[in-house]
Amino acid sequence: MAEREGPRLDLPRTPRRTLLPTYDPDTFGRASERIARFLGTGRFLLWMTIVIIVWIGWNIVAPVGWKFDEYPFIFLTLALSLQASYAAPLILLAQNRQDDRDRVNLEQDRKRNERSIADTEFLTREIAALRMGLGEVATRDWIRSELAEMVKELEQNDRGTAGTREPVRNRESDQDR
Template sequence: MAADERAKAASTGSSGMVRPPRFRLDQPRAPRRRLLPEYDPEAFGRFSERIARFLGTGRFIVWMTLIIVVWVLWNIFAPTALRFDEYPFIFLTLMLSLQASYAAPLILLAQNRQDDRDRVTHEQDRKQNERSIADTEFLTREIAALRMGLGEVATRDWIRSELEDLMRDLEDRRVLLPHESDEGDR
């Protein structure tokens, strides 16, 4: 009894009003009943793409042509009791209109899904291109810095030419002042 009283006291505020029960956030909610059936939009989209791909093939045109030819021939040459669509072929017209009324939205849905995929692909390509441009600009700056740095570095050929110039200067001094070098040795 004490536990029931504590639970009742916890659910009432200081004003004595009853509070609604709190939902626990660490547990999933119970599924609600829905009036409309649930469907997976991705599954429906894949289904519409398969139909749109089929409707865009020569196989579909051949099958549709065969069905219409058999329909017309049956309703012209079959015994009167077995004919289900007389000459103006109103039922055939209704069936073709029904097929077209479903085919057009399915094709549009498939195109919209393809446009969405293309948009995502283009966005990824754009980002990759931006990264490539940034990398190329960075490498260009690095190469320019290396070239500038190499301009200040003494190369082997430059050092060799400087040493050769010094050797020539020393030889020129020795030729011009031979006796001074001899006196300095003594």
């Protein structure tokens, strides 16, 4: 049989080289979560407010040659738009990752609850079996009541046969005769 020329199907392909940079999605996701967490804090809002006030104040009060953004503040608008265009996808990525974690946690909770319900049902059946078994076991009170009834019967029998009793003979004396 002649050997085939070409790629082997039992070995993985070597990765192709691309012009696009490669990245680790998990590392990128963690970084985006950190950024999204920072963007949602009061500290970010405070710093953003301070930067905007300083920016506007500098471009109004500074001498003409030192100003870098005139009154309609086009450059400030561009910077804020750029920040918003990056913040929104990063926040969405962080929310998607959180949704994935929540989904996994909910699935684990559901499985844990199923096991808990199964264990509870098993224990309920075991307790019911023990109760049924205990219903057939002689308890101390039942034995006492039975013994008390037997003692009463014996006393009644002794009273009823007290006058008609024969004297007890000694067996040895009967055998000697």
